[in-house]
Amino acid sequence: MNVRVLIVGGGPAGLTAAAALAPRVDGPVLVLDRERTMGGIPRHSDHPGYGLRDLRRFISGPAYARRLTDLAAAAGAQLETEAMVTGWASSHAVEVTSPRGRRTMTADAVVLATGARERPRPARLIPGDRPDGVYTTGQLQNLVHLHHAEVGRRAVVIGAELVSWSAVLTLREAGCRTVLMTSEFDRPEAYAAFHLPGRVGLRVPVRTRHRVVAIHGKGRVSGVDVEDLRTGKRSFVACDTVITTGDWIPDHELARLGGLTIDAGTLGPRVDAGLRTSAPGVFAAGNLLHPVDTADVAALDGRHVAAAVLDHLAAVPRGSSAPGAVEVVVDAPLQWVSPQIVEPGGPGPSRDRFLAWTTVFQRFPTVTATQGGRVIGSVRLAWPAAPGRVFRIPFSVVRDADPNGGPVHLSVTGRRESTVSGTVASPG
Amino acid sequence: MNPPLTCDVAVIGGGIVGAAIARRLGGTSLSTVLVEGRDDVGDGTSKANTAILHTGFDATPGTLESTLVARGYHLLSEYASATGIPVERTSALLVAWDDEQLAALPGLCTKAEKNGYDECELVGPDEVYRRVPDLGPGALGGLTVPGESIICTWTTNLALATDAVNRGVTLLRGRRVVAVDDGSLTFADGSSLRARWVINAAGLGADKIDNLFGYDRFTVTPRRGELLVFDKLARAKVPVIVLPVPSKVGKGVLVSPTIYGNVMLGPTAEDLTDRTATGTSAAGFSFLRSKGADLMPSLLQEEVTATYAGLRAAIDRNDYLISLDASLRYVLVGGIRSTGLTAGMAIAEHVAGLLSPHLDVAPRPDLPAPPRMPNLGEAFTRPYQDAALISADPEYGRVVCFCERVTRGEIRDAYASPIPPADLDGLRRRTRAMNGRCQGFYCGAEVQALVSSRGEASSYGDASSPGDASSRGDVSSRGGASSCGGVSSRGGVSSRGDASSRGDASSRGGAR
Numbered sequence: 001m002n003v004r005v006l007i008v009g010g011g012p013a014g015l016t017a018a019a020a021l022a023p024r025v026d027g028p029v030l031v032l033d034r035e036r037t038m039g040g041i042p043r044h045s046d047h048p049g050y051g052l053r054d055l056r057r058f059i060s061g062p063a064y065a066r067r068l069t070d071l072a073a074a075a076g077a078q079l080e081t082e083a084m085v086t087g088w089a090s091s092h093a094v095e096v097t098s099p100r101g102r103r104t105m106t107a108d109a110v111v112l113a114t115g116a117r118e119r120p121r122p123a124r125l126i127p128g129d130r131p132d133g134v135y136t137t138g139q140l141q142n143l144v145h146l147h148h149a150e151v152g153r154r155a156v157v158i159g160a161e162l163v164s165w166s167a168v169l170t171l172r173e174a175g176c177r178t179v180l181m182t183s184e185f186d187r188p189e190a191y192a193a194f195h196l197p198g199r200v201g202l203r204v205p206v207r208t209r210h211r212v213v214a215i216h217g218k219g220r221v222s223g224v225d226v227e228d229l230r231t232g233k234r235s236f237v238a239c240d241t242v243i244t245t246g247d248w249i250p251d252h253e254l255a256r257l258g259g260l261t262i263d264a265g266t267l268g269p270r271v272d273a274g275l276r277t278s279a280p281g282v283f284a285a286g287n288l289l290h291p292v293d294t295a296d297v298a299a300l301d302g303r304h305v306a307a308a309v310l311d312h313l314a315a316v317p318r319g320s321s322a323p324g325a326v327e328v329v330v331d332a333p334l335q336w337v338s339p340q341i342v343e344p345g346g347p348g349p350s351r352d353r354f355l356a357w358t359t360v361f362q363r364f365p366t367v368t369a370t371q372g373g374r375v376i377g378s379v380r381l382a383w384p385a386a387p388g389r390v391f392r393i394p395f396s397v398v399r400d401a402d403p404n405g406g407p408v409h410l411s412v413t414g415r416r417e418s419t420v421s422g423t424v425a426s427p428g
Numbered sequence: 429m430n431p432p433l434t435c436d437v438a439v440i441g442g443g444i445v446g447a448a449i450a451r452r453l454g455g456t457s458l459s460t461v462l463v464e465g466r467d468d469v470g471d472g473t474s475k476a477n478t479a480i481l482h483t484g485f486d487a488t489p490g491t492l493e494s495t496l497v498a499r500g501y502h503l504l505s506e507y508a509s510a511t512g513i514p515v516e517r518t519s520a521l522l523v524a525w526d527d528e529q530l531a532a533l534p535g536l537c538t539k540a541e542k543n544g545y546d547e548c549e550l551v552g553p554d555e556v557y558r559r560v561p562d563l564g565p566g567a568l569g570g571l572t573v574p575g576e577s578i579i580c581t582w583t584t585n586l587a588l589a590t591d592a593v594n595r596g597v598t599l600l601r602g603r604r605v606v607a608v609d610d611g612s613l614t615f616a617d618g619s620s621l622r623a624r625w626v627i628n629a630a631g632l633g634a635d636k637i638d639n640l641f642g643y644d645r646f647t648v649t650p651r652r653g654e655l656l657v658f659d660k661l662a663r664a665k666v667p668v669i670v671l672p673v674p675s676k677v678g679k680g681v682l683v684s685p686t687i688y689g690n691v692m693l694g695p696t697a698e699d700l701t702d703r704t705a706t707g708t709s710a711a712g713f714s715f716l717r718s719k720g721a722d723l724m725p726s727l728l729q730e731e732v733t734a735t736y737a738g739l740r741a742a743i744d745r746n747d748y749l750i751s752l753d754a755s756l757r758y759v760l761v762g763g764i765r766s767t768g769l770t771a772g773m774a775i776a777e778h779v780a781g782l783l784s785p786h787l788d789v790a791p792r793p794d795l796p797a798p799p800r801m802p803n804l805g806e807a808f809t810r811p812y813q814d815a816a817l818i819s820a821d822p823e824y825g826r827v828v829c830f831c832e833r834v835t836r837g838e839i840r841d842a843y844a845s846p847i848p849p850a851d852l853d854g855l856r857r858r859t860r861a862m863n864g865r866c867q868g869f870y871c872g873a874e875v876q877a878l879v880s881s882r883g884e885a886s887s888y889g890d891a892s893s894p895g896d897a898s899s900r901g902d903v904s905s906r907g908g909a910s911s912c913g914g915v916s917s918r919g920g921v922s923s924r925g926d927a928s929s930r931g932d933a934s935s936r937g938g939a940r
């Protein structure tokens with residue numbers, strides 16, 4: 001079977017890409033998703049907070065998922081659920097399993113929009129017993145919102161970022177009290193930006209610079225050991241549920257199986273500003289590229305990727321190997337940046353922003369771009385750099401890069417640099 | 429309460445060893461009951477090992493273990509082809525990292541020959557790196573063991589137990605033996621069983637049962653082995669089983685591919701006192717990570733999919749302890765520490781030999797064919813890849829667990845099988861569901877719903893549909909009937925209603 005554009009993953013990124021492409025492509029645009037319904041993670045994230053930047057609304061996850069599905073269908077895209085892409089048959093053909101059969105799909109362009117997941121307990125190497133009652137937020141929300149299943153009564157939530165508060169909300173809805181949140185950072189990652197805890201009156205004790213070092217329980221969780229990272233002191237906290245939140249990793253299996261170049265920072269495919277991967281005709285969008293940003297930003301990736309896909313279909317010659325492309329790398333405490341390849345003077349990334357991740361909180365950060373040791377740009381930002389959520393950097397900071405000058409380094413400092421003149425950008 | 433059940437032989441322990449013995453005796457005209465204290469077979473040491481089908485090349489020559497491992501290797505290899513237990517002939521490579529280890533290799537080659545295995549070959553460092561290019565620096569040489577293979581320990585245990593049940597053995601799950609009195613076994617739930625002969629294959633609990641027969645001849649020391657399982661994306665780095673050169677301290681840490689397509693690093697070896705201490709430890713993890721950093725640094729860049737720990741039933745002697753007491757009509761099968769997966773079928777054969785002067789253990793005619801087990805091996809076609817199967821039954825095209833590609837058809841089949849799962853872990857061992865890299869982020873809720881409905885599809889899309897609840901009720905009773913009703917009528921022994929007692933959390937807790 002043959003389509004013009006195949007989009008793997010029907011979350012916000014994939015559906016929005018489909019809606020943008022279907023009216024402009026001379027042939028079928030097909031979205032495959034392995035779940036029973038389209039929509040990706042928002043399907044089971046049943047609280048308001050979706051759609052701000054892409055739809056200019058503030059709606060719940062399920063409503064958002066339905067709306068994006070309707071928009072893609074109305075635009076003429078074909079949407080197929082319970083269809084899992086399990087591997088590649090060739091560079092432009094994938095293998096698909098669905099109740100309708102096992103088949104190979106060939107496409108002129110492939111967009112990977114497979115999202116990201118939270119690292120579960122084993123991947124975090126949390127030792128101890130292996131009882132029931134330890135979930136990621138994703139599993140918790142599936143349990144509560146889709147299956148109306150019971151969870152426990154007393155939960156410890158590991159992590160204090162945006163998604164962690166989403167977990168607390170879900171627990172509360174399921175009648176489970178969050179007795180403790182732990183964060184290894186010295187402030188709750190999400191406090192500065194996320195007003196939800198205040199707004200909904202969630203009073204949850206948060207222990208910063210603490211880590212869960214053991215889980216106890218036979219059959220069901222009975223409690224956790226929590227260590228104070230400053231003193232090494234340990235204490236036992238009784239609970240019957242543990243939620244491991246955040247600590248994202250892209251769902252990069254197909255990207256890796258397809259031999260795409262993987263970025264060592266994001267662990268997703270390396271892309272240029274047009275969201276082209278290292279394989280011609282293969283594109284990527286959404287949280288696969290930046291684990292993780294909010295759904296609206298993932299969706300806007302989907303809109304953004306359309307231009308490069310259309311160019312490819314029209315055989316407009318260019319690509320990540322085009323002359324004039326420079327690599328963007330980050331210095332600590334930044335951990336990754338997306339996209340990683342840009343053309344100075346060329347089109348910018350989605351929303352003209354780099355997305356980056358930091359491990360240190362800086363209330364008034366200045367981002368500096370250097371190339372070959374020379375400062376080529378600097379910008380002082382009006383929003384903080386905070387662990388646990390994406391840090392946005394204006395594309396303009398690399399505007400003056402030399403196309404032949406080698407990699408551009410992005411670094412962030414907390415104090416105001418007086419030697420370089422910076423512009424103050426506004427949040428968004 | 430029901431009157432006591434009776435049988436010719438009771439086998440205590442539904443691990444690989446007990447299941448193999450029950451299967452062997454089930455093939456005779458003796459009435460046999462397989463008694464397992466937990467809610468499922470294969471839920472003890474037999475579920476948490478390194479799953480290598482050993483040639484026995486490094487056993488101590490002249491021991492019973494050496495003989496039975498070599499014999500078991502052949503028996504299980506054949507049985508695996510007959511039943512579809514997945515086996516991958518990966519071969520193993522012992523790698524020497526210092527001069528002392530290098531000097532030990534020729535001796536290991538000679539020892540292998542004494543164990544009847546003459547296919548080992550000494551190789552230089554170039555050959556070592558040709559075979560495993562991702563190995564860390566510093567390898568000085570190696571010894572190949574072409575016959576070492578990887579196998580699915582879960583399917584092995586289940587195949588043997590299923591075969592036993594098909595042959596007429598009565599399986600009692602959730603019946604922990606707490607007392608023995610002149611041929612009568614009493615279980616923790618108060619029920620009892622009269623048996624002419626008792627075979628003790630209770631693994632970590634074998635010394636306790638032995639005590640109940642009045643013996644005081646050995647103590648089981650639980651020797652914990654912790655393991656890290658790495659993501660499938662690391663599998664290509666580890667084409668063969670990479671073994672350390674054994675030292676006085678034990679077999680050491682290996683890196684091995686798993687039959688499910690992952691990579692395993694471990695095990696540790698730590699003597700404990702608590703026989704239920706299958707938890708993992710921070711010290712174990714950091715030890716394994718430092719070992720891994722030497723063996724294969726790039727492996728540590730990959731994600732960890734699972735961590736687990738198994739307990740070897742170590743005893744204070746360097747061999748299996750298998751002994752028959754004719755006056756008590758009792759056989760002890762103890763000390764099956766680190767080779768029992770491989771040797772299980774040979775142990776069963778050996779035990780039948782010991783019993784033959786006392787009981788008629790001749791095979792009876794018209795035995796049913798061995799069961800065909802669902803394939804859990806990554807190297808062989810799985811239902812999600814099988815176009816013909818999916819077009820015949822679309823449920824095999826409905827992927828539930830995405831990471832491990834487990835379909836709803838396979839989950840349904842597990843619940844319809846002769847020994848259906850008792851809980852989520854049992855389903856994991858039968859299908860691989862939820863064993864993958866996301867550990868339930870995507871599919872956990874769906875799998876849990878299938879566990880509650882015993883394999884019947886959930887329909888959260890229309891939760892209010894009245895058909896939903898009634899169809900579920902139907903299935904759980906059907907599952908109950910096929911799990912024990914069928915078995916008990918066959919063996920002429922009535923067992924307690926598996927399905928109903930399973931729902932009772934408090935009794936379940938007690939049995940663990």
Ligand SMILES: Cc1cc2nc3c(=O)[nH]c(=O)nc-3n(C[C@H](O)[C@H](O)[C@H](O)COP(=O)(O)OP(=O)(O)OC[C@H]3O[C@@H](n4cnc5c(N)ncnc54)[C@H](O)[C@@H]3O)c2cc1C
Pocket residue numbers: 008009010011012013014032033034035038039040041042045047048049050051083084085086113114115116137138141163166167251254285286287288292293294295296298299
């Ligand atoms: C608990 C939680 C709360 C959140 N709260 C908010 C919030 O309030 N506001 C907000 O804006 N964002 C929120 N987010 C983030 C938001 O959900 C994500 O940013 C968004 O879903 C990312 O979209 P995506 O399309 O990149 O990926 P996803 O939504 O993850 O979609 C990926 C899709 O790809 C499919 N897929 C993957 N692999 C395959 C394959 N091989 N074959 C077929 N299909 C495949 C998956 O089934 C999935 O449907 C939250 C996230 C979580 C986990």
Ligand SMILES: Cc1cc2nc3c(=O)[nH]c(=O)nc-3n(C[C@H](O)[C@H](O)[C@H](O)COP(=O)(O)OP(=O)(O)OC[C@H]3O[C@@H](n4cnc5c(N)ncnc54)[C@H](O)[C@@H]3O)c2cc1C
Pocket residue numbers: 440441442443444445446447463464465466469470471472473474475476477478479480481482603604605606629630631632633634637652653654695738739740741764765766767768769770771
């Ligand atoms: C880390 C590790 C790695 C290993 N690697 C390998 C390998 O690569 N290859 C290999 O061949 N072998 C290996 N082994 C060894 C192998 O796993 C064991 O030898 C084998 O599983 C033993 O089987 P079993 O039936 O004797 O014991 P078990 O599987 O423990 O079964 C005993 C059963 O008896 C039951 N029981 C106990 N007490 C009672 C009671 N009172 N009443 C009723 N039931 C009772 C238990 O519940 C249990 O199910 C390894 C072991 C470990 C721990």
